[in-house]
Amino acid sequence: MKLFRNKSLVLLLLPGAAFLLLPMYGLVTGAVESFTDSGRFTWNHYTELAGSDRFRASLVFSLRTALVSTLLAVVIGWWFTRTFASALTKLPVRVTVWIPMLFPHFVWAYIVILILAETGFAAYLLTGAGWVESPAFFSRFSNDQQGVGIILTYVWKGIPFVVLMLLPLYAAMKQELNDLVATLGGGRWQKFKMVEWPLILPTTLETFLILFAFTLTAYEVPALIGATYPEMISVLSYQWFYSSGWEERSLAFAAMFFISAVIILISLAGYSLLKRRNKFIKREGQLK
Amino acid sequence: MVKKNFYLIFPGLFFLAACQTAEEGDSADEIDALLENSWTDIENEAASTEVNLYMWGGDEGINEYIDEWVSPALEEEAAIILNRIPMDTEEILQRLQTEKRAGRDDGSIDIIWLNGENFKNAKDNDLLAGSFTEELPNFQNYYDTESSAFQLDFGTAVDGMEAPWGQVQFVFHYDETQVDDPPENFQDLKDWIQENPGRFTYPNPSDFTGNAFVRHLLYENADEPSSVYNQPLDEEQIQGPAGQTFAYLEDIQPDLWREGSHYPNSLTELDRLYSNGEVWMTMGYNEARAESLVERGVFPESTRSFVMDPGSIGNTHFLSIPFNSPNMAGALVAINHMLSPEAQLEKMKPSPWGENTPISIDKLDDDMQQKFQEVDRGDTVLPTEKLEESFLPESDASYVKWLEDQWFNEIIQE
Numbered sequence: 001m002k003l004f005r006n007k008s009l010v011l012l013l014l015p016g017a018a019f020l021l022l023p024m025y026g027l028v029t030g031a032v033e034s035f036t037d038s039g040r041f042t043w044n045h046y047t048e049l050a051g052s053d054r055f056r057a058s059l060v061f062s063l064r065t066a067l068v069s070t071l072l073a074v075v076i077g078w079w080f081t082r083t084f085a086s087a088l089t090k091l092p093v094r095v096t097v098w099i100p101m102l103f104p105h106f107v108w109a110y111i112v113i114l115i116l117a118e119t120g121f122a123a124y125l126l127t128g129a130g131w132v133e134s135p136a137f138f139s140r141f142s143n144d145q146q147g148v149g150i151i152l153t154y155v156w157k158g159i160p161f162v163v164l165m166l167l168p169l170y171a172a173m174k175q176e177l178n179d180l181v182a183t184l185g186g187g188r189w190q191k192f193k194m195v196e197w198p199l200i201l202p203t204t205l206e207t208f209l210i211l212f213a214f215t216l217t218a219y220e221v222p223a224l225i226g227a228t229y230p231e232m233i234s235v236l237s238y239q240w241f242y243s244s245g246w247e248e249r250s251l252a253f254a255a256m257f258f259i260s261a262v263i264i265l266i267s268l269a270g271y272s273l274l275k276r277r278n279k280f281i282k283r284e285g286q287l288k
Numbered sequence: 289m290v291k292k293n294f295y296l297i298f299p300g301l302f303f304l305a306a307c308q309t310a311e312e313g314d315s316a317d318e319i320d321a322l323l324e325n326s327w328t329d330i331e332n333e334a335a336s337t338e339v340n341l342y343m344w345g346g347d348e349g350i351n352e353y354i355d356e357w358v359s360p361a362l363e364e365e366a367a368i369i370l371n372r373i374p375m376d377t378e379e380i381l382q383r384l385q386t387e388k389r390a391g392r393d394d395g396s397i398d399i400i401w402l403n404g405e406n407f408k409n410a411k412d413n414d415l416l417a418g419s420f421t422e423e424l425p426n427f428q429n430y431y432d433t434e435s436s437a438f439q440l441d442f443g444t445a446v447d448g449m450e451a452p453w454g455q456v457q458f459v460f461h462y463d464e465t466q467v468d469d470p471p472e473n474f475q476d477l478k479d480w481i482q483e484n485p486g487r488f489t490y491p492n493p494s495d496f497t498g499n500a501f502v503r504h505l506l507y508e509n510a511d512e513p514s515s516v517y518n519q520p521l522d523e524e525q526i527q528g529p530a531g532q533t534f535a536y537l538e539d540i541q542p543d544l545w546r547e548g549s550h551y552p553n554s555l556t557e558l559d560r561l562y563s564n565g566e567v568w569m570t571m572g573y574n575e576a577r578a579e580s581l582v583e584r585g586v587f588p589e590s591t592r593s594f595v596m597d598p599g600s601i602g603n604t605h606f607l608s609i610p611f612n613s614p615n616m617a618g619a620l621v622a623i624n625h626m627l628s629p630e631a632q633l634e635k636m637k638p639s640p641w642g643e644n645t646p647i648s649i650d651k652l653d654d655d656m657q658q659k660f661q662e663v664d665r666g667d668t669v670l671p672t673e674k675l676e677e678s679f680l681p682e683s684d685a686s687y688v689k690w691l692e693d694q695w696f697n698e699i700i701q702e
Contacts, residue, residue: 053701119564136486143550228492228551229700239494242378243689246409 027260034254045254054236055255061230062259065147065222066215069154074208076155077162078200085170088163101160106220109153113225116141116149142225149225150232154215165207169200198281205270213263217256233259316418319609322616323423333617335367340615341622343401345374346556349580352640358626366621373397377406384415384610395612398619403605404442405685407450410608417609417616419448424620426627427451432648436681437604443520443684450606451623452646454635456574457602457675458500459593461668466568470594474508474536477596481543487568489545489552489561493695497555497572500601502691503683505533513598513680521686530691534698541699548699563587573603575675576642578668583639591668599680604646629656638666644675 034045049055080097087093100108115121118135126132142149177195186194222232231239233255240252322330345351351372359370375383380400387395402410410416421427431438431452438452439445462470466487471477481488491498507513509529516529541548545567552558555572562570563586581587607626609619625631629652632645642665649660 054696119566139546139549143546145549223553226553227549228553229696243692246413 027257030253030260031257033250034257037250045250046258049251049254049258052251054231057230058233058236061147062216062233065150065232066212068147069151069158069215070208070212072151072155073158073211074162074204077159078166078204080159081163081166081170082196085167088167089171094167097163098160100157101164105153105157105218106224108157109149109221109224112149112153112156113142116152143227145227145230147222147226147232150222153221153225154211154218158211158215161211162207165203166200169203173199201277202274205274209267209270212266216263217259319417319420319616322620323420327423327425330617331366331621334615334621337615337618338369338371339398339618339622340371340373340396341399341401342373342375342380342397343399344377345372348584349640349642353635356640357634358631361631362622362625366625368618368622370622377402381406381410381413381415384410384612385413387612388413388415393612394614395610396614397610398613398615399622400608400610401453401605402450402608403603404682405688407441407446407606407608408444408685411444411447411449415611416449417611417613420609420620421446421448421451424451424624424627426624426629430629430647430651431627432651437646441604441606442682442688443686446606450608451627452604453607453623453626455602455604455644455646457595457644457679458497458504458571458573458600459575459595459670459675460569460571461562461578461587461591461593462569463562463565463588464590464592465588470592471596473597474505478536478540481540484568485543486545486547486566488540488543489548489558489567490571491555491558492551492553493692495552495554497558498551499688499691500573501571502533502537502695503687504596504598504601505536506530506683506687506691507601507680508598509533509536516687517681517683520684521690523690530694534694537695537699559586574643575600576638576644576665576669579638579642579666580640582668593668593670595670595674595678599678600675601680601682602675603682633659633663636660636663636665638664638669642666642669 035041035043037044081088084093088097103111113120116138117123118138120138123132123135123138127135132138140146140148141152173196178191181191181194217234218232219234219238222235223238226232226235237252237255240248240255243249325333341354343350343354351374354370354372359372362368362370377400380397381402384395384397400410421433427433437455441450460470467480471480477488490501493499493502503516506526506529507516509532510516510526516526544551545561552561555570558567558570559572559581561567563581565588575593578587578591578593582589582591607623609616609623613619627647629647632647633656635641635643636645645660647660649657652660
């Protein structure tokens with residue numbers, strides 16, 4: 001096999017392969033379970049899934065929550081980076097921005113509860129000041145049916161990550177290119193379109209995909225701060241997985257494999273988009 | 289070429305995953321052979337070994353009881369080192385199931401703590417070593433071996449495959465300063481909820497405690513509670529009581545915490561609401577659990593407990609040995625020790641654990657009997673007579689899942 005002819009290449013790939021093997025094995029085992037019933041191939045688990053109102057509600061809710069929280073995190077994080085790019089080159093500022101990344105997600109969910117629940121800090125302050133009439137106003141920010149609590153947690157955790165990903169690009173952005181556009185009579189919009197946008201697009205898209213995939217399948221935050229109904233897809237799968245008699249396990253596997261397939265498809269679409277664009281840029285030149 | 293070969297890994301993995309076979313191990317033979325020996329031989333074999341006890345670790349009091357009392361005593365008396373490894377019971381069983389599939393006969397878990405549907409899952413999937421309680425000296429000497437509480441675990445026949453370690457009863461807790469007269473039955477409770485909107489809720493029935501709350505209501509609506517707990521689930525027959533149960537839950541929904549738009553996902557979440565004063569009642573298995581929570585300042589000092597008609601469901605929880613325990617002799621000796629009168633007495637003291645004992649007090653010697661009677665369980669615990677007269681057995685495990693699904697369809701997806 002050609003792949004293994006170069007021994008040093010094999011050695012180099014080994015840690016990566018070992019790292020990937022376990023999740024891959026998990027994914028494949030899950031897929032096999034979701035397509036079999038006592039050893040035989042079947043579509044039944046998937047047709048059952050498609051017929052379940054609970055699953056459909058959960059899917060729509062998960063996609064919506066993941067999309068909204070990721071978009072918000074990316075847009076705010078991007079705005080933040082480009083506005084404060086020069087300040088962010090200083091280490092203390094940068095460290096402050098990244099503080100939320102030090103805490104695990106579930107801790108951050110608890111912080112949202114501590115601040116925004118009916119007995120939270122905000123309720124205490126604002127009702128005390130008379131700005132909000134009743135603490136019941138705060139019931140919409142955690143364990144709510146719109147997923148506001150989940151979205152808040154992920155936006156909050158996501159922004160520093162977006163800054164982390166985008167900051168090096170802004171730090172390395174060539175000011176000369178902007179000057180060039182200006183010399184040729186381009187305004188702010190032209191500068192953005194010709195210099196900034198092509199520079200940040202690949203990383204932004206990548207960041208978006210990472211955050212989106214992570215939020216879509218997250219368990220602990222929705223389990224803490226989500227509503228009874230609709231549930232995020234992982235919460236539902238967890239319940240199916242541990243239901244009595246383990247009868248609904250195949251459904252859990254089917255749901256999780258379906259979501260994995262969705263994520264893989266979205267990622268492939270994203271990367272092929274970038275690839276097409278790169279080819280186009282190579283052919284046409286970066287600045288038309 | 290490189291790429292093509294890489295993708296060959298996928299079908300390869302598929303093949304590997306499909307190839308795994310469920311091997312039938314004969315662990316029952318192993319423990320049977322061991323039990324042929326005299327108890328002294330088993331004790332000798334167990335001496336100077338390590339025993340791994342895997343158990344749910346979410347309660348500080350319970351952990352402290354194991355670490356500070358059981359382990360040292362076991363080391364002193366039987367020269368056994370007991371390692372407590374905290375893990376959720378579902379995950380322990382999942383791990384055993386994975387080991388079973390992989391054909392691993394030499395595991396790492398010697399004792400597990402379980403009951404109800406977990407026991408049913410473990411037994412149905414052959415994850416347990418086999419029958420052993422007949423040979424446990426302490427169980428034979430101090431327990432009512434014929435009691436239905438030890439013969440049936442949520443309707444599943446125990447068959448000697450697990451030994452009773454403790455007994456808990458479901459109680460409600462309330463804050464004395466907010467609630468003058470605790471309700472005596474479900475009608476009272478409904479009136480109270482309607483008079484105090486937003487001050488009551490119950491955990492989602494996918495949670496153990498929330499499910500028990502709904503089961504109480506089902507007992508209430510049946511002709512007799514025994515018509516539920518004395519027979520396996522018959523969906524036709526239970527239609528009437530179930531209909532009334534969900535009608536009741538729908539009636540109270542608008543006056544629950546957050547108008548019933550969200551139910552706490554776990555008992556921890558309900559306890560948090562109670563300790564913040566958002567709701568004025570909480571509930572839970574273990575009639576004495578509020579005692580340590582008050583002591584630690586989580587619950588208000590004015591916390592008291594109550595039970596309602598038709599009674600309060602109680603159940604027994606057990607210790608068992610997995611099919612692939614590497615140290616079955618050690619496990620037997622450790623379990624026997626945990627069932628001993630001394631260990632049970634210590635467990636009953638309010639600090640650190642304060643849990644009721646399944647032991648038959650009248651089988652103990654006078655001195656020991658007196659010690660059990662002298663235990664002061666604390667202000668938040670109901671008197672023993674009250675608990676005993678309201679005791680109701682658990683129903684078949686099939687009700688748990690059924691009610692969970694029905695509740696979701698009737699109350700949430702409306």
